[in-house]
Amino acid sequence: MTVHQDLRNPEAPIDVAPRAERATADRAAAAEWWRSAVIYQIYPRSFSDSSGDGIGDLPGITARLGELDQLGVDAIWLSPFMTSPQKDAGYDVTDYCDVDPIFGTLADFDALLARAHGLGIRVIVDLVPNHSSDQHEWFQQALTSAAGSAERARYIFRDGTGAQGEEPPNNWQSIFGGPAWTRITEPDGTPGQWYLHLFDSSQPDFDWSKEEVKQEFRRILRFWLDRGVDGFRVDVAHGLVKDQDFPDYTPDADGASMGGEGAPAPYFEQTEVHEIYRDWRLVLEEYTGDRALCGEAWVSSVEKAALWVRPDEMHQTFNFQYLETPWEAEQLRVVIDDSLSAFNSVGAPSTWVLSNHDVVRHATRLALTGENPQGTGIGPDFPGLPDRQTGLARARAATALMLALPGSAYIYQGEELGLDEVHDLPDDARQDPTWFRTAGERYGRDGCRVPLPWAAEAESFGFTSGGAPWLPQPDRWKSLARDVQLSDPDSTLNLYRQMLALRAEHDLGLGELRWLPGNQDAALMFANRDVVVLANTGTQPVPLPAQHEVLLSTAELHGVEVPADCTVWLRRHAG
Template identity: 55%
Template sequence: MELQAHWWRDAAIYQIYVRSFADSNGDGEGDLAGIRERLPHLVELGVDAIWLTPFYVSPLADGGYDVADYRDVDPRFGTLEDFDALLAAAHDLGLRVIIDIVPNHSSSAHRWFREAVAAEPGSPERDRYLFRDGRGPEGDEPPNNWKSIFGGPAWTRLKRPDGTPEQWYLHLFDAEQPDFDWTNPEVHDEFDDVLRFWLERGVDGFRIDVAHGMVKDPALPDIAGDAKADLLDGSTTLPYFDQDGVHEIYRRWAAIAAEYPGDRAMVAEAWVEDADRIARYLRPGELHQAFNFEYLTAPWEAARLREVIDRSLTANGAVGATTTWVLSNHDVTRHATRFGGGERGLRRARAATLLMLALPGSVYLYQGEELGLPEVTDLPEEALQDPTWERSGRTERGRDGCRVPLPWTEGASPCGFGPEGSEPWLPMPEGWGGLSRAAQRGVEGSTLELYKRALRLRRESEALGDGSMTWLDAPEHVLYFEREPGLRCAVNLGGEPVEIAAAGEVLVTSGPVEGSAGGSLTLPGDTAVWFRA
């Protein structure tokens, strides 16, 4: 099947958390063969591409974002041959494939880091990472006051085999994820080669993990106030995030991607709050997409969402880029729960989906959101695997709640995720099968059918996806806009019904709406509608 040029400008891309999507062999963990078997379901859903989270060789200290070998598949997920077969099957079905690249840090099990630990301070092996002497008379204090995103200090001190303490190394995340030193040319050359390895296999692009974090202020200064700075922090200037030097890396990477046919795309996971700063990643000659995390974290308020939408479209439009919208991923609470949970949260989530799919640009969907899956908030403590749980002193449960394996069929666990009788790596809640794809497929009004209809309309309409939008006058708490003459979206974010004048043919709604003989439309609270005026 012929694939569309410049596909990433308006694509609907489906994120697959590999470990939790589909288990083909009954070991409790999702794998590449399981994904390949389920690709027809994603074609039926109506997406244009898939993004795979890391499947590389890894101890899985952080769900695969601790990479020990960037050029091979972890045996738990399959083989390189399995990857090639998955890629070929996806392309045969008209699906693009984006894979994760993790350039800020490696696993402590990576060959380079093991060589660094065995080497002496000041050696070339250590220069690939950020090793520093400690502060204080005996070097007992970390080199600075930076905190790990997962909790605790961002520095760990090495000890020699005889117990003698020596240098410290930086890890913005877990201690098993040492940060690379991107001032070292060898690091640049290594990742150039890794990109080429996968581009030559035929991948359609990369999602760049911690895309704003590779370059650090060379002075490694303390952060004022000794406060922990989270990934998205609009009030703290961070000497390790969004440094100007990252753009040199992306200009180099863009040139590499441009050498290959087929319009390869790169998307930045850049937790940067300022829309103008995000747009810098999307300038000509750099990256193609950047997740809009300001949109993801915005509250369910019409005025705030409109402000974020306007600012994003203006900033990205100034550099010729489209905006990339997202509501959920493997690092955040699922939006059905974030918007209030229960029936209200699902109602808002469905409305938020129609809003997002009507906006100009591209969208990312996280596996399971098309089923209306909530966050699993009551996982047993002994089941938790996110490093945040231990590093926070067991005060923050971490991200496991949005990573529970997908239910595919009705009935008891594993609900079709794996062979009957197998036990998923994270336990499934009681009744999970009632939310499964099998339980919702073909059911009028189900969340799955809502996604399928909206994605089909989006693909069939030249007005949706890439392009412009015009805001229309609307009651308080309502977002109302037009994508082309006649094609409109209205979202009532308030609690009370509102009347939309001069409505027309209803195309899709997130919940029940009522029309009137006079041509207006009554839109209940927390409900969205697309229609042709």
């Protein structure tokens, strides 16, 4: 397939034929599309608002799918849009088989799915099986039922410790801060049992040892599969099963981590969780069209992450070890080698990622000089805030490195615009439960969730036509708006379009990495198919290899040297 890129007319799709016409030829649209797909994460409330209420919605996404087609992605992942009181931005679900009114209706979802499929874009939906909202019908039944009842057995209720049961069952702490147990008042008005919530107190954990819970989620899977979705991203995929002895445990960083400690927490990485996904895999295999499961599994090594993608379990799991690796050549080389070895050993692709809705955007994170544990966030007083230009240069270079690797890759909305973390949100605008549960000690994740800028001169930068967006957008994003970047051939948006087009043309997702001689301490050089990649993570220029044609560069080249914080893709001249 020949790729045509006319940056004088950047509104035009990069490829000659529309995506729908070339779908049968695209690797990502073939069998096992998930092995090489580039998947774009949409955080619905921050993508595009069609109703004018300041919150993004499903019709807003549908109206913008053409832009994602032009970008060149193969699939989209929709963060939760199911019915929810929105205490944790939709990750607290009351009805898993309906759309929350702030996002639209089931008919709106069907229209989105049809439009995406018409463009050859697959659709993955977020599923939250570890916990529900405390407003879920099941939990409300549990509160009005007796201790030991079948209604309570769907969740994790336990008697307290102490003379009167006044102390929680153990010392577990919530990921969002504070205790992981909350005591209820029994129907007769007396102090009662405690329920477990690894996250906010409004998010009680299901008891996955109960068959009724397993049956309910099979029903939920089939509901969305019957509508035509192409797969599921599974929230907290490592946390559904808990050690039934409920031993005391104190994690690193006082519970700030989603997992990944050397010794697994008794509420993460339990062996029995794999049986759940083997069961789900069988459900997906009832359907035609190669549906996929991708797990959010924060574990301590890529070798452990590979356990989630054995042939009879999930298809993908996020490579968080790669995401957390600093912009440093030797550490990157090690994690790339370890990842390819671990995932290849179970016949699965490595799934690369640099940003998502839970972490500081990599256009900021890769240049931070202070410590930044996952989920903590950064604020205006953060020690070690980076120069924005350095952060953007590293982000562009890191993405070019990632998209040249074999396997699948995830892009988080707005990174194609080079958006930085909004660290300077006003305190009274913040909405992340972490901010409230830690009394402002941890800023949380609002900074990576600010609504997108589409048009520089429009109200709210084109995100909404009504009132203020649900989180305020910084004035500095005016220069990063999509319409501004479209007309700039050197913009981050057009760099992403170029990278995705070349990645598809050279079939890099299904290629094989070969390290090349000439790697220096601060640089990485490898080949994937006929593309040679040179990434300079250091502070000094490094020489370009001779007799190579430059396909793309993330920064301006001067002569025959690659500047600091720059990645180039090259093709060797024949002869």
